Amino acid sequence: MVAAVRTEFDFAAYLSAARQSVELALDESLGIEQPNSLSEAMRYSLLAGGKRLRPILCLAACQLAGGTITAAMPTAVAIEMIHTMSLIHDDLPAMDNDDLRRGRPTNHKVYGEATAILAGDALLTRAFELVALRSPEVPAECLLKVIGELSLASGAQGLVGGQIVDLESEGKEVDLNTLEYIHLHKTGALLSASVIAGGLIGGANDELLKALSTYARGIGLAFQIIDDILDVTASSDILGKTAGKDLIADKTTYPKLLGLEASRERADQLVTQAKQGLAPWEDRATPLLALADYITGRDR
């Protein structure tokens, strides 16, 4: 009798290959358009590196559901465009007023505020164009659902809603509910939409969509709790973030509200639950399980 051979999953190789294909697709998604200044500003931020977590989650969820990388790639690229747009606008003087992003001058520092706003607007609208008009392999009915998910995740019930509550909370002590609202909307919404959109394109049934949604919510929140922990522990560098850089006094964090130990436990619990939900899909869920550990720094 021949025993089934379970091949070891090489996450580093998986991540590197996924990133490479996403980078290529991102590069190809923007032509040299007129006016040139707008095109340059869009490319500057879209191709500025970054971990590409959202597109990779989208591709992995699509594959878990039984779909192909090619079918999901336009949506994966669209999601990174929405993410990039939100970073460009977040960095503006009217919002976080940041000079640096991913180790380079922010978009408005290089191109000026007006162009940065417009580059963000153009990336956001291009994202929806990609899904609606450049996903030939995906049935229109499915694309409509994907567009719905991305709209909800971007707007007042998603990123924009999280951002406004965050801005309004500046300098104030907020409670756990408000903190969680901010994180679930600013970060969780697009991470969830990435996984759900991938699942939809791959043909996931309701049971899988529900598990994917729980998975994404858990890792999204855990990602933020760990980010908060790093802000106060200054002990390591995780996911490219320099730890301990801002012990910002007026910012409410999980460790401030719950204490360090309880925050760590909460993050751990969320990741464990997120992963458990995908257990019925066994080996097919391996990339998403490994991504959960990577995103929440549990793989090091």
Ligand code: GRG
């Ligand atoms: C989307 C219509 C629309 C408007 C945007 C400005 C704004 C409204 C929202 C701000 C959202 C924001 C900046 C959320 C932070 C999300 C976050 C965790 C960013 C860091 O994500 P990583 O670690 O970054 O994946 P990289 O650089 O790796 O891509």
